[in-house]
């Protein structure tokens with residue numbers, strides 16, 4: 195197919211991009227590391243997010259759609275997406291592109307576009323220093339707001355894989 199066509203057209207237009215988005219989000223939600231980002235969200239919230247993802251990808255690929263969602267930095271800030279999360283995410287992007295047999299040229303362009311958003315998604319944070327600071331304070335003052343402090347320390351200290359294990363253990 196001619197390279198003059200938009201990436202949107204070469205990928206197969208709206209229906210193809212919607213099918214890719216659906217497949218990708220299903221894989222992300224089922225992933226033991228990434229599933230925590232979609233835990234306890236309403237069905238409608240997830241439907242809304244899928245539609246926004248479709249619109250965003252269609253518009254970014256040059257399609258006749260107008261994305262009405264938030265920018266990538268605003269919508270992902272505070273989720274604490276880490277480097278391992280990003281690697282797992284990209285593994286699923288590749289698996290989805292394999293699933294649909296996306297040709298090499300378009301595949302490379304999709305991957306390059308997704309990678310171009312990485313700096314808006316992945317947040318740098320230090321586990322050790324913040325955790326120690328949180329623990330030192332109640333010990334020094336003997337003001338036992340320990341419930342609060344331990345909750346904060348745990349949420350910072352436990353690596354993502356163990357978070358998932360905690361979520362799985364607490365599932366009914």
Ligand code: HEM
Pocket residue numbers: 228231232243246247250262263264265269270275279280283307308311315
């Ligand atoms: C590890 C990587 C990622 C994770 C864990 C993740 C997770 C999420 C979650 C949980 C939401 C819902 C936010 C909310 O309702 O407040 C969301 C929204 C969204 N994500 Fe991601 N995301 C990732 C990467 C990406 C990438 C690479 C793209 C696009 C190339 C993308 C596009 C979007 C869009 C368009 C929305 C909707 C924004 C809005 O609500 O206005 N995400 N993401």
